[in-house]
Amino acid sequence: MERDIFEVRAQDGGGRIGELTVPRAGVTVETPALLPVVNPHVVTVDPSRLESEFGAEILITNSYILYKSEDFRDDALDGGLHELLDFDGAIMTDSGSFQLAEYGEISVTTEEILRFQHDVGSDIGTPVDIPTPPDVDRERAESELETTQERLELAATVDVGEMLVNAPVQGSTYADLREKAGRHAYDTELDVFPVGAVVPLMNEYRYDDMVDVVAAAKRGLGADAPVHLFGAGHPMMFALAVAMGCDLFDSAAYALYARDDRYLTVRGTKQLDDLEYFPCSCPICANYTPDELREFDDWEREELLAEHNLHVTFEEIRTIKQAIRSGDLFELVENRARAHPAMLDGYRALGAHAAQLERADPASKGAFFYLSGESAARPEVLRHRERLFRLNPEGRVLLTEGNPSKNYDESWRVVPPFGPFPRALSETYPLTAEIPERMDGAGYESAARGVARLVAENQECEFTLAHYDWPESALALVPESVRVVELSDA
Secondary structure: OOOOOEEEEEEEOOEEEEEEEEOOOOEEEEEOEEEEEOEOOEOOOOHHHHHHOOOOOEEEEEHHHHHHOOOOHHHHHHHOHHHHHOOOOEEEEEOOHHHHHHHOOOOOOHHHHHHHHHHOOOOEEOOOOOOOOOOOOHHHHHHHHHHHHHHHHHHOOOOOOOOEEEOOEOOOOOHHHHHHHHHHHHHOOOOEEEEOOOHHHHHOOOHHHHHHHHHHHHHHOOOOOOEEEOOOOOHHHHHHHHHHOOOEEEEOHHHHHHHOOEEEEOOEEEEHHHOOOOOOOOHHHHHOOHHHHHOOOHHHHHHHHHHHHHHHHHHHHHHHHHHHHHOOHHHHHHHHHOOOHHHHHHHHHHHOOHHHHHOOOOOOOOOOEOOOHHHHHOHHHHHHHHHHHHOOOOOEEEEEOOOOOOOOOEEEEEEOOOEEEOHHHOOOOOOOOEOOOOOOHHHHHHHHHHHHHHHHHOOOOEEEEEEOOOOHHHHOOOOOOOEEEEOOOO
């Protein structure tokens, strides 16, 4: 099934810049996109300002709260969400599934809530799925997934006009269930695909498990499926999630954190009381010191902190988009991963899915920067190694970190982390990579795996590897049939 509402304009790894057409709103949203969460009962920053000052093209509100609200239900039905919230962009509505997860039951069906979302003018609605939390027993995960899938099939039959409809992908922490759920959701006639029930993973800093969950869901979804990571509102992890292929993020964090005097940065969260200086140049941080902000009353301080949190969050979205355009998204992810050990676990988990990411990764970009051992697991390195079978050396072949030799039929270069390649390819991406002089063990080991792959594909050749002081862990990966010579720096 082809979807004409989402078009990818640029890609780097799994990350992409796309255009999501929202017909009911009459707008096209550029992704990756942030959807600020707006609760009409507690508005910290006016939605009109989200649009005019922060650049929000889309926001999200909870239709179940409106459905149960004595204050806003009639106004929403009479005038519509856009008038109620004073917002001209696209509006997505959640269904009450969060309340279902928190409190165990809600008093609305999928048909009722979808029709209500349509009637209040939602542009993207959501059925009532079951957000199965992490680590439940498999029987429960399968049973609740089956219920969710039945509701998605039912949602596809509800007449909602031009309103797009979400198809949440559940399955707890079971990769096969997430992949199955993604495939089922994609086969419906629904439009946007939230990966659900990941908030507990993020709250527990289980970013590696989050990456595995998203990777599994993506395997089931088509390349033209816009993917929403439900509840992912902290800018620290946006780059990692985008690299996995997520396009939409909803954030209540900007307001919730401000309420507790918490200050967002891309390196984590700070308490206002712990700050002597603001490490930011947004309008709030440029105009106030931490001492001055602490002097405001609770409501004014909360609003100003929320504005800072929004500025830093939207700035990170723009930074990610530019990284995709420049072809250095992985360098940005690696930089962000150094903010917290759990983020580093997430980045390392990303490397385990390099083969999946490689299928969408552009074959040529600007520059490859080797920044750590994790860089050796990037899709570009895997692609080079897998494509060695296309090359056909002959006779006696020298693979060397030094100069070529006339004593061999062919002299190839060998460069960590990529391994061997003909000298004629030296100026092609990614072999033009910037690598450190003090290479780490992972880079050498990756190069040795490249040697092993070339040897396995060309067993009729006689290979010699000439290297500068490779560690034993790398040399142990070189096939025994390869003659190994250590070069001298002299």
